[in-house]
Amino acid sequence: MVQSVQRAVRVLRELAAGGPRLGVTELAERVGVAKPTVHALLRTLEGEGLVVQDAETGRYQLGPGLLMLGNAYLDTQELRARSLSWADTLANRADEAVWVAVLTGDHVFVVHHAFRPEGVVQILEVGASIPWSTCALGKAIVAFLPPEQRKELLEGELPALTGSSITDAAALARQLEEIGRTGHALENQESALGDAGIAAPVFDRSGIAGAIGVIGPVERVLDDAVRQDHVVAVREVARQISRELGAGRSGAAGRTR
């Protein structure tokens, strides 16, 4: 609606996507507006700290103000706040990394990452964005969405990140149905080779809020000896968080009606 703001955000998006440093001219043609316009937007964003200009080359890149706002977003996430201690508990109990995620559009957003205890070098995944259909967290959320939204997502794009990604809507629908019955979702190397996950939905007063799950090497996570333990642990923790968020007593399919 407000043109300049839309354009400013598009500029930020281009800066985020296209390489570390971009020039005014390049940005102008990517966004499709005149060069002086982009310049004015950049100066404004720079004044607000959302963009910084490299003193040497004159090119622009994203600024630290964005990180502040991004962190502020995390703080407003009630799901995240309530999950922090439970995620740690789960990480210790399962001896695996734990992710908490919400759905945004057709992607799943990791809002918290509890590390695996005693793990080796682990990279932080907070802020990661994954197509819903390729991970346990996404499937756990979508399975409990209102039918029309679920249908819409199923009819949308189903990208393949690995050879195991499920790209057939009918097969996915069957999985979702089963997830609705069992209350948990599985993922076997559908988003990254070698990684598997087990996730369960988290509800708040108004319905599905997100999902929590364990993520780790397929050999460990889906091992027959511990898999059922993981399922139970994840589902229990998800239900606990749901209760703290004020969900109705029907832990699972209750809110889909």
Next chain:
Amino acid sequence: MVQSVQRAVRVLRELAAGGPRLGVTELAERVGVAKPTVHALLRTLEGEGLVVQDAETGRYQLGPGLLMLGNAYLDTQELRARSLSWADTLANRADEAVWVAVLTGDHVFVVHHAFRPEGVVQILEVGASIPWSTCALGKAIVAFLPPEQRKELLEGELPALTGSSITDAAALARQLEEIGRTGHALENQESALGDAGIAAPVFDRSGIAGAIGVIGPVERVLDDAVRQDHVVAVREVARQISRELGAGRSGAAGRTR
């Protein structure tokens, strides 16, 4: 310069600062513009995913798009990229948490956090913003800034976060001078009670780029038995990263001229 963009950012800032959810009316009076104006801005930001509206109450809060942009900022940080593996190495060697930070205005911004191995529950501090004068990282950076910038910061506000925070400009100037000689900075509960830190500056082609250091309980970090080891380790790692960033061979005060 571009009014609407400035106002949009101010709206985001207010959303970040003031509580989890704010209404249009409240935002309008905080930002000081008419209600419909704020409404239009919010609708635009919502369309871009930087803001979401609570379906129930109609109030607004920050959106996940901000997290994406914030993460994109981290990815553009060359210092962060080069530090990742070194920070882990240092965390293991020192057996303490390691932070990497850059200077923004008069605050220090944590862009990477390597956890202490085998540590108990640790909270992630990436995105934290600390007054430069209250932490080892900040002092390590400012000590190697060009003289006029250093002077400006010394004349600026020197807030006190704890009773140990240094608020006297002359005392700080003396510390900075010593840091310039020794190549490392110390912090003894100046930003948080019980926490201490040891940091060293990191340089790139054009001068000071940021700092890296260990953070932990004062009893461990500043213990006489290991303190000197920490100093050596931090300084070595800082020099290694500087080399990767293309700094001149003068590891320490070289670039201040």
Next chain:
DNA sequence: GAACGTCGTTCAGCAATACCGAACGCAAAC
């Protein structure tokens, strides 16, 4: 249970504002 107050939202008109084409200064490339 009805009246009130408050909130988010819509509308239309005014003019302020942001956009653009052209031109400038500067640096690097040839």
Next chain:
DNA sequence: GTTTGCGTTCGGTATTGCTGAACGACGTTC
């Protein structure tokens, strides 16, 4: 030394965004 490309500045135009007033819905109060 010339040329090419960059980021930047400038001024006029009309598009665009801003505002006051009014609408409908919700929650509260008496």
